Each structure stands twice: as structure tokens, then as C-alpha cells.
Amino acid sequence: MELHQLLVVIDPTSGDSQPSLERAAWLAKRSNSAIELLLCEYNSALDGGYFFDGPAQKKARDSLLQNRTKWLEKLAQPLRDNGITVTTEARWGKPLHTMILQRISELKPDMVLRDATTHNLLQRLFFNNTSWQLIRQCPVPLWLVREGEWKGERICAAVDPVHSADTEALLDHKLVKSTLYLAQTLDMQADYMHSYAPLPRTMVFDSELVAAYDQYAERSAKQHRDAFEKLMVNYPVEKANRHLLEGFPEEVIPSFVEERGVDLLVMGAISRSNLENALIGNTAERVLEAVQTDLLVIKPTRPQP
Template sequence: MMDYKKILVVIDPTSDVQPALARSAELARRSQAAVTAFLSIFDLSYEMTSILSSQEREAMRLGVVNQRKAWLADLLQPYLDQGIPIEHQVLWHNRPYESIIKFTQEGGFDLIVKGTHEHDKLKAVIFTPTDWHLLRKSPVPVLLVKDKEWPVTGNMLCAVNVACEDEAHLSLNGKIIQHANALAQQFNANVHLVNGYPGTPVNLAIELPDFDARTYNEAIQSQHVHRVHELANEYQIDSKFCHVQQGLPEDVIPEVAEQLNAELVVLGTVGRTGLSAALIGNTAEHVIDSINCDLLAIKPDGYKSPVS
């Protein structure tokens, strides 16, 4: 069973409302995990001031760090009052994602939790550069959180890739479902599987006059449905919770997530460079800019972070 025992929650320095902190506290309460609240800060103006000596600059940095530590302690107090122990750490670093990943590796954390921004007009989640770096480079699962409650008996959606039969993809599908199952047990949620399959390539229909597009589509659909149901059966998921639809994953996943009013989408990231290659099965990066719920990104076994 996938269990989170050490959770690192990334604090947003611009807000007193911290959905990631609330989610981490709830996870800790249900799984007896230890939580550390982490804040990475940097102000270039302190580094560029030529009239100050290095000692004076260091003193100013320390002053800012101590101010932030006091602010963070106030933020954590309500959780401490509830009996949820949360430690905190404030670091001065000019690249937040690097400081987060290094602190995660050095501290042996097994989950990073971070808030994301919602775009009011489109009701979509907007990811920051730090979010993208964490999704691609974090060696541990990353939970990106919106300010949306996880209801009791809610729905968690696993995006699986059954187009490839190599061991790496099969193993990653398994990890995605295991993480979702573990969370679903804690929150009494249902686990669903979603998969998008490609339609008929236009060039085939044009170049081959006798090509039967309907038969081709039915064969592809049947193959994907069979493989998704096999996966579901392996992890004791009811076949009625399998969603296989024609279309690109970046279209299908948000559609099904919205239909289910999902609280969480779980998918795999393979850590390649380039945004469009960041998600399993070449799912384009905007799949997660289109979902209106939390996202849990899982790395394949053996992944090594480029940040050391």
C-alpha cells in the first residue's frame, strides 16, 4: 500500500489562505503522517544593493527570514491547536523548485503538496513555472491542490495509458492505481479509470479507398476497453468505473473529470524535457490546465531527479 509518512507542504508567501496546508493536515490526520511546512523566499533587491556590505546584506536576509518564520508560525497555530504536529522551515533561495526538491531529497519526504491558482473566468487551474518544474523533476509524487473540498464518497480518476505494453508503462499504470486506491480508502472515495484512444488517421482514409474506418475504430476501441478492464480487474475496480472514449487524452481526461465531479486526477509523469513530453503517453501539458480539481503526479520506478 502506498502510504505517505513524511509530507512536505509548499507555502504560498502571497496569501493567508493555504489550501495545500489544509489538505496536508487532513492527509496527516488520516494517515498519521509528519508534515513540514516549507517556504522558499528570495528578493533580488537585497542581493543588488551595492551600498551594503556582505554582512549587512546577510543581516537583512536574516531579518526577512525571521519575519517569515513568525508569519508561518501564526499560520500553523490553528493546526497545532488541533493536535496536528507541523514543523516549518524557511529558506532563502533564488530558485524555489530547486530548494523544494533538494529539501525533499535531504529530508526523505515521500510527498510534495503545493497549491495551484484558479483562473476565475475559465474555471481552470493555472500552473506556475514552479509547478511545472516540480511535475517534471520531483523524484516523489506531487499533489497540486485547489481550494476545493474532497467530499466523502467522492471520485478519484486515474489516467492510464494502455497503448504501450512495455514494462515501464505497465508498472506506472499500477503505481497510479495503487496511489489512488490508498487515498480512496482513507477518504472513502471511488476509484475510476480513464483512457482516450485515437480515431482513424485521416491520411489512411484518404489514401486507401477500401479502408473501413468503422471497423478500424471498433477494433481500436475494443482493444483499449479490454486492456482497461484487465487493469481494473487486477486492482478490484468495478468495470462500471472504467471510462474509455475516443479522443486525445488532453480532451478526454478533463471531460470525464468534469462528468464525475472528480476531486482528484492521478496521472504519471515521465520526466522528459519539454512540456509536451512531460506526461505519460505524450499527453500534452494543457490536460492539467483544463481540470478543475486536484492533481497527483506519479513518477515511474527508478526515476532520478536532475536536481541534486
């Protein structure tokens, strides 16, 4: 990972309070990155010709985007005064995630930052929430920013080296390398954790399996311990900063984040398209609901055509 260009998605409904912009400014100063502020606007009253004819409708849209651009320039000026290179882009269209992905394809930023929003299961099921869509589809690292005090002191990577969809742990190596880079560039203390959850004893009813449960649990622990050690062996990480924890990720990770005072949690997300994922969501999505800290979601590197 290297940071040269950041793309910040601005929420036009939040006024001058833009947590993702504040985080991007902090990040840009430490990484010497440029920033683009992207605002996507859409209003059904200016689409479809209900109240305006074609030319008047276009004029109203253009006027709205001009006002939005002036506002973006106002947001950008303090950053420019602080020595950060900032550009602005205001566009008309929907849905929001499609507009963002289109700009990512054009600008090719190294990272996208957006305010985090948490929504309920029904909204995820019908795919009408931008954050969930970006977690699944954003091709570059996605930094979801929480509101609240930002200390910028501790970063933690949550890895899963036994994931069946990542048999060579390529994504986990990417997570570790990215965390090492960010920790050094941003002067943050880094931890690396892996959590696993063996089948609970209470779910084993066969008498022969009950008798063998302890051996199963021991083998499971050894499998995860060996995989975690194999992943980390060639990285300059002290053992005190490696953490193997037993428990479901959506329970263990938020607890660890809170106890250690983690400011930025780094996780991987492997896209799926089946119904189970639509209903339940992947681990990154479930953890996002539970943690009260910033989340950096990193996808696997796409193979070259």
C-alpha cells in the first residue's frame, strides 16, 4: 500500500461537520497525499419533468451543482491553507454507490473515505445502503469513519489465515503489509489478531463425538495457532502484538478493540453473491455494526487480465 491520492465522499446533508474529511486531512498531512472531495447530488423534483421543462430542469440542476461546488471549495480552503493539495468534484446522479464507484474508476485513488452509517437487516437485504454496497464492491481500501474523538494512536489488523476462500492467505498478507505501512507512516502502534470459534460443546449430541470433543477442540486451536504463526513469521512484529483469541469474530473483535483502545480496525472482505450473504452479511459487515471505531476494509488484489 502507498498513499498518494485520497477520495473523500462528502455528505451534502451533514453541513460543515464531515468526519471523513477531518480524517482525510489528518491522513494527508502524514502521508503527503492529495485529496479529492466528491459530492453526488440527486433530487427527484429535478428529474422527470414534473415541474420544469427540459431546459429549465437542466438549468436548475446546473445551478444546484454550482452551489455545491462553491460549498466544496469552502470546505477545501482550510486544507489548502495547511499545505494539502485538494480538488473538488460535484456530480448529479444516483444511486450514490454507483456514482462513487464510477469516480473511483476514473480517478484511481489509493483510498476512499466515507462517514460510516449503520442500518438494519431489512435495508441490507434490499441493498439500498451505500456503506454495504461499498464494502462489497469498492476495489480500493475503504476507510469508514465514525463520529467522535480521534486519537490516531492504535491500529489493529484482524486476519483469518484459515479462511476457505483465501487458501493461500493472500488477503491476510495484504492486510498485514498495509497495517505495517500505515503504522509506520502514521506513527501508530499496531496489533495483529486472529479469532476462531470451534463448535460449542453444547451443540455436540452424539456420545462418541462428546467423548472426542476435547481432542477436536485442541486440534482446532492448533490449526489456527499454526496458521497464524505461519502468516506472521516473516514480519517484524513482536509476539506481544500478536493475539490469538477464541470466540466468534463479531463478539471477540469489538471487545478487543474496546479493551485495547484501537482507533482503526483493518479487516478484509471477500465478496460473495449468494442469498446467505445477502441475509447475514460477511464478517466485516457484522463487525461494523458492533465496533465503535473507524474501520478500514481491504479487498483481495484482483488478478491481472
